[in-house]
Amino acid sequence: xxDRFAMPPAEVxxxxxxxxxxxxxxxxxxxxxxxxxxxxxxxxxxxxxxxxHDGDTAVRGYYRDTRVAFPDQDHEIIALRHSSDxxxxxxxxxxxxxxxxGAIPPTGSRHRTRMTAYFVFDADEKLIAxxxxxxxxxxxxxxxxxLNPRDxxxxxxxxxxxRGLLAMTxxxxxxxxxxxxxxxxxx
Numbered sequence: 221x222x223d224r225f226a227m228p229p230a231e232v233x234x235x236x237x238x239x240x241x242x243x244x245x246x247x248x249x250x251x252x253x254x255x256x257x258x259x260x261x262x263x264x265x266x267x268x269x270x271x272x273h274d275g276d277t278a279v280r281g282y283y284r285d286t287r288v289a290f291p292d293q294d295h296e297i298i299a300l301r302h303s304s305d306x307x308x309x310x311x312x313x314x315x316x317x318x319x320x321x322g323a324i325p326p327t328g329s330r331h332r333t334r335m336t337a338y339f340v341f342d343a344d345e346k347l348i349a350x351x352x353x354x355x356x357x358x359x360x361x362x363x364x365x366x367l368n369p370r371d372x373x374x375x376x377x378x379x380x381x382x383r384g385l386l387a388m389t390x391x392x393x394x395x396x397x398x399x400x401x402x403x404x405x406x407x
Contacts, residue, residue: 224304232345233302239347240300240307240339248294252283258347265351270392289326290315298334307339313354317363323384325377329366333359360385 227233239258246254256262262279265272273282287293293315301308316330335354342348364381367374 227302227304228345235345236302236307236339236341237300240309243339243347243350244295244297244309244311247283250283250287252280255283256280260346261348263349265349265393265396267351267353267396268356270396272393272395285322288319289317289321291318292316305341307341309337309339311335311337321363321384323387324360324363325380325384327363327367327377327381329363331359331362333362 228236243255243258246252246258256276256279261274262276263272263274264279264282273279293313295314296312298310298312300310311334313333313335314331317327319326333354335352337353338349338351339347340349340351364378367378367381369375369378
């Protein structure tokens with residue numbers, strides 16, 4: 221078991237940080253082979269939707285789907301922090317909703333959503349997961365909020381977007397729900 225109070229040496233933290241920043245850079249360039257090379261086994265955990273994309277094929281599908289929805293997706297890093305087993309990045313995710321986002325049809329609206337990503341490392345300093353947290357409502361308010369509800373021409377799109385949102389609610393991934401309580405006993 222890793223001592224949660226022990227920080228790795230500075231050279232380990234620097235190496236982790238470089239890997240994470242390269243990962244961010246390669247995502248913006250949409251160089252999926254380079255992004256996937258940062259993991260021995262790619263895994264994304266999207267906490268607001270309680271979904272997991274595990275393995276090369278699933279993660280490439282996640283990249284494809286999000287870039288169809290937001291082909292101009294970019295980010296602005298706010299802060300980067302280190303913990304004993306992770307690099308934590310606060311950032312703004314930006315993009316124009318130009319394609320379907322799951323069952324939500326494109327609205328043409330732009331969003332700027334504040335997020336936090338935990339890049340979790342194992343005892344061998346291998347990246348084992350990117351765990352992303354954000355407020356879904358903040359993003360959806362911007363995507364649907366860009367439509368004029370007083371204009372009857374937008375009503376069909378608003379209705380399809382709301383139906384699409386409801387269709388996206390499915391069974392949560394058990395790995396994200398059935399979690400053990402933390403053992404916080406001081407050793």
